[in-house]
Amino acid sequence: MKPENNWKYKSLFNLEKTYPDTLDEPPTRLVKRCRELIKISLVEYTIEDLRLMVGQRFGLNYLVPLTIEKLQDNLFVEGELYEGDLLAAVLAIDINFWKQNPDLHKQIDLLIADGGDKLAEMDISSEKFYSL
Numbered sequence: 001m002k003p004e005n006n007w008k009y010k011s012l013f014n015l016e017k018t019y020p021d022t023l024d025e026p027p028t029r030l031v032k033r034c035r036e037l038i039k040i041s042l043v044e045y046t047i048e049d050l051r052l053m054v055g056q057r058f059g060l061n062y063l064v065p066l067t068i069e070k071l072q073d074n075l076f077v078e079g080e081l082y083e084g085d086l087l088a089a090v091l092a093i094d095i096n097f098w099k100q101n102p103d104l105h106k107q108i109d110l111l112i113a114d115g116g117d118k119l120a121e122m123d124i125s126s127e128k129f130y131s132l
Contacts, residue, residue: 007042007062008041008042008043008066009041009042009043010041010042011038011039011040011041011042012037012038012042012053012058012059012062012063013038013039015059015062016059016062030052030056033052034052034053034056034058037049037052037053037058038058038059042062042063042066045063045066046079047070047077047078047079047086048079048080050063050066050067050070050079050086050089051079051080051081051085051086051089052079054067054086054089054090054093055089055092057093057094060093060097061101064090064093064097064101064104065104067086067090068104068107068108068111070086071086071087071090071108071111072111075087075111075112075114075115075118076115076118076122083122084119084122084124087119087124088124088125090108090129091108091124091125091126091128091129092125092128092129093128093129094128095128095129095131098129105129108129112126112129
């Protein structure tokens with residue numbers, strides 16, 4: 001899927017026309033934050049916002065390309081957890097996403113090739129990513 005030119009200035013809600021189901025019980029802090037982020041334009045996302053939403057598998061068709069841009073600047077960029085947490089979230093994405101998006105897989109593969117030794121040092125697993 002090729003996003004339109006101004007996609008970074010839109011929210012996931014505008015891009016995907018979806019919203020998480022309403023829950024009968026009060027939402028957790030994580031659910032509340034994801035609901036907030038769905039309404040924010042992607043250009044406003046922080047590294048932590050990307051890590052959180054990629055980790056929860058929201059809007060991957062939009063967030064993975066945006067994440068790749070961040071990883072190109074610093075492969076081991078850090079959200080709120082640890083150095084390399086954004087990369088770890090991307091590498092944990094289900095293999096079916098990568099099968100449907102081989103160009104994105106290739107881009108991540110090239111980034112990892114450049115920093116692969118440090119991956120092992122930092123105990124960031126790429127096993128799931130390479131299980132194609």
